[in-house]
Amino acid sequence: EMQLMESGGGLVQPGGSLRLDCAASGFTFSENGMSWLRQAPGKGLEWGSSISVSGEGTYYAKSVKGRFTISRDNAKDTVSLQLNSLKPTDTAMYYCAKFFAIGEAYVLQDLLNQSNRGQGAQVTVSS
Numbered sequence: 109e110m111q112l113m114e115s116g117g118g119l120v121q122p123g124g125s126l127r128l129d130c131a132a133s134g135f136t137f138s139e140n141g142m143s144w145l146r147q148a149p150g151k152g153l154e155w156g157s158s159i160s161v162s163g164e165g166t167y168y169a170k171s172v173k174g175r176f177t178i179s180r181d182n183a184k185d186t187v188s189l190q191l192n193s194l195k196p197t198d199t200a201m202y203y204c205a206k207f208f209a210i211g212e213a214y215v216l217q218d219l220l221n222q223s224n225r226g227q228g229a230q231v232t233v234s235s
Contacts, residue, residue: 110134110224112204117229120194128189128229130204137185141208144178144189145225146200154200155215158208159187167210172198194233201228 116128128144143158157178158167166178177190187204205225209215 110206112206112224112226114202114204114226114229117202117231119232119234121235122195122233124194124233126191126194126231128191128202128204128231130187130226132185132187132204132206135206138182140206142178142180142187143205143207143209143223144176144187145203145205145207145220145223146198146231147203147228148197148200151200152217153203153220155207155209155212155220156202157189158210160208165210169212191231194231196233198231199233200231202231203228 111133113131120126141158141160144156145153146156147153156169156172157176159178159180163180175193180187203225205223207223
């Protein structure tokens with residue numbers, strides 16, 4: 109059975125940093141592009157970042173580019189997201205997902221909504 113388990117969320121002040129990790133199991137992780145998605149209160153699921161199978165290709169939504177960094181470790185079946193310069197508008201539930209896109213224009217919302225993802229990690233940015 110495929111499983112994705114996020115960890116590392118929490119409360120942080122504006123301008124602060126957090127690191128999210130996701131442990132994958134039940135599928136061949138090294139053969140799949142992976143993503144981080146997020147859902148803010150009262151809003152729809154949003155694509156944030158993707159990473160290619162090798163890890164050499166990384167892609168970001170405009171809203172997070174330059175502040176967030178996605179990475180993966182195929183030896184450990186993990187994907188991570190480093191969140192820097194956090195803003196209150198980054199407050200959301202963050203999900204890792206078995207999903208891949210190279211940019212916002214290529215994201216089909218229906219497919220995004222149907223993607224396999226974990227239970228999520230809450231990130232709250234507030235002073």
